[in-house]
Amino acid sequence: MPQPFRRIALTAWPIAQKAPLDLAGVAAWLRGHRFEVALDETAARMAGEPEGLPREEAIRGADLVIVFGGDGSMLRTAHILGEGGPALLGINTGHLGFMADVPVSELMPALDRILARGEFTIEPRMRxxxxxxxxxxxxxxxxxxxxxxxxxxxxxxxxxxxxxxxxxxxxxxxxxxxxxxxxxxxxxxxxxxxxxxxxxxxxxxxxxxxxxxxxxxxxxxxxxxxxxxxxxxxxxxxxxxxxxxxxxxxxxxxxxxxxxxxxxxSPDPVRLVRPAGADFFQVLRDKLVWETHPRGGESRPDPVRRGPRGGGPA
CATH class of the missing domain: 2.60.200.30 (Probable inorganic polyphosphate/atp-NAD kinase; domain 2)
Known part of the structure; x- marks a missing residue:
């Protein structure tokens, strides 16, 4: 797929400040791949850069906004976009993360797949x-x-x-x-x-x-x-x-x-960027801790991290 993104905004919400993020490394990787990069004030502070932009200004004119936060962060960012705004890629530093569904641990491989190799889909989400x-x-x-x-x-x-x-x-x-x-x-x-x-x-x-x-x-x-x-x-x-x-x-x-x-x-959907092969059913299985086979069956899903009593995510 031809690369439709040239100017990328990094926006970090308060919940992202507790995550093990190397935003300086992310910004350097993007610039090394010849993307124009704008950081909002929170993202710039986390990346150790001298000055960031107000969030609305960082987003204005971007082709893609990489959102570091949770689903609430995605909703707040979508509210800022306005009509015909940039696409969103959510990096989950929150809880369940149905929209911000790329885990921090998979951040760099996901960026490589999406931005370096062009292996992604764009999902229009109804508003x-x-x-x-x-x-x-x-x-x-x-x-x-x-x-x-x-x-x-x-x-x-x-x-x-x-x-x-x-x-x-x-x-x-x-x-x-x-x-x-x-x-x-x-x-x-x-x-x-x-x-x-x-x-x-x-x-x-x-x-x-x-x-x-x-x-x-x-x-x-x-x-x-x-x-x-x-x-x-x-x-x-x-x-x-x-x-x-x-x-x-x-x-x-x-x-x-x-x-x-x-x-x-609304005539103006939000466009979410997903890695190629992303599966809604897999997201449900992972986030809601669903089994894929009856108990006692020969084939079982990969172990899912559960809480102390096995009743939900840890």
Whole structure:
């Protein structure tokens, strides 16, 4: 594959400062391979370089951003990109790392495969575009890579949501909130709330109630080109109630009782760079510690590092 990257930005988030990283060596390797390199302030400090750039400035004009951090770091970087931004390569210095899935221990071999030998794929990851509708006005909000979350606010009270998909009523339910997630977001909050895992190349939207008060309410997956509209009704016993909107884990806005939330597919996906041969099922097996054969079978997977009692990652 022809090399599409010439200017590379290195951005390091606070969680990366605890990892055994040689950013000076990474920057030297990239420059030795004739890439233009820009470091943000944190990355420059870790690399021992005299001065870095503000993160937005380092990213501006880059063809590829190498993100040192976790999935949260990837989400924050994606928020900075804007429309038509550079591709992202995530180096995992955090916890699970579904998006930042290149381990630090494999950093240099991965860079050699991707940047020196051109052995990589670029995965377009769908984003959602939310918009609040208030008094006839549209209040645009930033695109999300993982999820749009509506909750009842800081107090643990139920709220009622009514949902329409393409103008057709899906239903109303009472519960703690609602998650609208992308396939990428299916491994995040939605997964914890009982939602399905979805392959990232599927263009669909997950609608997942949070702790619904009726057991028959289940997550549902709708087409990616659907227009989803949500209205909420506050608890009539509580004066001045509102719903809180959270976008990829960051504050969005408050929704008042007469407001509506509209969510559609964004025309601007995020492009993730993956080493050639990267396998979503392998990522799930590694991160969620799944077996590949029934217990007692002759063939067993390679040992996975587990916690002291074998119940999860160490």
């Amino acid at each position: 959602l575009r939310p918009c609040a509708l208030r008094d006839g006005r549209r209040l645009p909000l930033h695109d999300v890579l993982n999820d749009v979350v509506l909750t009842s606010g800081p107090l643990a009270r139920m709220v009622e949501f009514a949902i329409e998909v393409d103008g057709r009523g899906l239903g109303a339910f009472r519960g703690d909130g609602l998650i609208l997630a992308t396939p990428t977001g299916s491994t995040a909050y939605s997964l914890s709330a009982g939602g399905p895992l979805v392959m990232p190349d599927l263009g669909v939207i997950l609608i997942n109630p949070i702790c619904p008060h009726t057991l028959s309410h289940r997550p549902i997956v709708v087409a990616g080109d659907s227009r989803i509209e949500v209205r909420f009704s506050p608890d009539p016993e509580v004066e001045g109630r509102h719903a809180l909107l959270t976008l990829d884990g960051h504050p969005g806005c408050e929704l008042l009782p007469d407001d509506r939330l509209e969510v559609v597919r």
